[in-house]
Amino acid sequence: MSQPLGTRRPGPRPLVLLWVLLGSFPILSGLGYGGGAMLAVAANNRDAAARVARSPSVTTVVSPSAAPSVAPSASPSPSTSAVPPPTWLTSRTEPKLRTVAAKPILGPAYEARDPTYTVAFPGWPFAFRVPPTWGCVNGQTLSTARDAYRKVCIDEGDPSNKRAVVVALQRCVTACTSARMRDMALRWLGSGWPILADSRTWYVETPKNAEGYYVVDLARVFEVNGRNYVVAVYARAFPDDRDIVLKVVNDIAAQTS
Numbered sequence: 001m002s003q004p005l006g007t008r009r010p011g012p013r014p015l016v017l018l019w020v021l022l023g024s025f026p027i028l029s030g031l032g033y034g035g036g037a038m039l040a041v042a043a044n045n046r047d048a049a050a051r052v053a054r055s056p057s058v059t060t061v062v063s064p065s066a067a068p069s070v071a072p073s074a075s076p077s078p079s080t081s082a083v084p085p086p087t088w089l090t091s092r093t094e095p096k097l098r099t100v101a102a103k104p105i106l107g108p109a110y111e112a113r114d115p116t117y118t119v120a121f122p123g124w125p126f127a128f129r130v131p132p133t134w135g136c137v138n139g140q141t142l143s144t145a146r147d148a149y150r151k152v153c154i155d156e157g158d159p160s161n162k163r164a165v166v167v168a169l170q171r172c173v174t175a176c177t178s179a180r181m182r183d184m185a186l187r188w189l190g191s192g193w194p195i196l197a198d199s200r201t202w203y204v205e206t207p208k209n210a211e212g213y214y215v216v217d218l219a220r221v222f223e224v225n226g227r228n229y230v231v232a233v234y235a236r237a238f239p240d241d242r243d244i245v246l247k248v249v250n251d252i253a254a255q256t257s
Helices: 014-022 024-030 039-053 178-186 243-255
Strands: 117-119 128-130 134-138 148-155 164-172 195-198 201-206 214-224 227-237
Touching: 128 243, 164 178, 164 243, 178 214, 178 227, 214 243, 227 243
Parallel strands: none
Antiparallel strands: 117 128, 134 148, 148 164, 164 227, 195 201, 201 214, 214 227
16 A cells, blocks of 8 residues: 555665765666666766757747657766766755655556655655665766756665666756746657647657666656746656556656646
């Protein structure tokens, strides 16, 4: 059964503590993530490439069969320079899981019988659910998105399944018009033509990428207490095992509605 709304699992498990003490990247590498490159680094590079490829002037989202107006550029070389974390996140209050109607963007949503626990990062404006065997650690801050916080979540119980979700949170502080928020969101999406799910949500779905994974990139703009945010979600799994990561993606979308 799912935990009651607003609760969280008591304390991290030993592996999560190791991630915190040793850093997420060596542990992820040791678990075999990324097809020769660590999952978090691969996600960082993918996001950096997307932000280079996408123009801030993109204004129209139509059917996925239409040709994109902006041709993607080559992926940049991995950056090894340390990037300090953003400073706008100052609260230590943990968010509560809200009672909201399930409105999945694509794929299934959580059902009452699904076992979950609530992930609640201090200072974040929303919480979300993952399966009980999952854990989340800090992701690398992008040099092209210094104002975004990133979390890497994987299935610790069975790393061989390669399920993973990377969540990025970015806040707009000034001049947060609808057009600017849309442009901020679109820059997070991977290569491909974005599908407009609703007036505040876009995604790119890849049935099978070069590494053999099903991948979905979702970006959503939302507002909490007068503050404007973009949440970007990168999820991957084997093509026949995608429902679990899609439930996480849909829960994040629902909690930011």
